[in-house]
Amino acid sequence: MNAIDLTPLYRSSVGFDRLASMLNSALTAESSSAGYPPYNIEILDDNRYVITLAVAGFSQGEIDIQVEKSVLTVRGNKASKDERRYLYQGIANRTFERKFNLADYVEVTGADLVNGLLTIDLVKEVPEAMKPRSIAINQPNKAIEHKAEQRGSKTEQAA
Incomplete structure (x- = not known):
């Protein structure tokens, strides 16, 4: 899996600390449960x-x-x-x-x-x-x- 570089976002944004962890968890979510329900x-x-x-x-x-x-x-x-x-x-x-x-x-x-x-x-x-x-x-x-x-x-x- 490729990592996402969020550096451009952090250059002009303040207070979005949770964003990286949300993106990471979304990308690594189990695929078995991804379609149900x-x-x-x-x-x-x-x-x-x-x-x-x-x-x-x-x-x-x-x-x-x-x-x-x-x-x-x-x-x-x-x-x-x-x-x-x-x-x-x-x-x-x-x-x-x-x-x-x-x-x-x-x-x-x-x-x-x-x-x-x-x-x-x-x-x-x-x-x-x-x-x-x-x-x-x-x-x-x-x-x-x-x-x-x-x-x-x-x-x-x-x-």
Whole structure:
């Protein structure tokens, strides 16, 4: 496997320390679980997303959804083995675990299981303090006047 050189990204970015570990884990993920269960990630608008997993054969009680340290984990665990004998079994009912890395401020707002499809709703809510804001530039004349006033009051106090 070829290593990815992230040096150009780090030259102009600050605070993306987790990026290298996320890329590394994505590239070294087990290929055996990469296709099961199939899923979609949908963008509804700028701040809303939906992840849909095809979990046919799983009941609500057999699925566990957790978020820890910006990682969404969905686990499916079949409670008991099927005693049926199959001539052909094309519907997979095996245990699974899917992980999704969530960006900063992305929160899970809900989940539904309907007709074998698990949908997980996500919203990106950026705090007001983190939203873009304009920074006023001080006018040079006012800054000079302000400094002169400060000097004048210091000399008056000394006298």
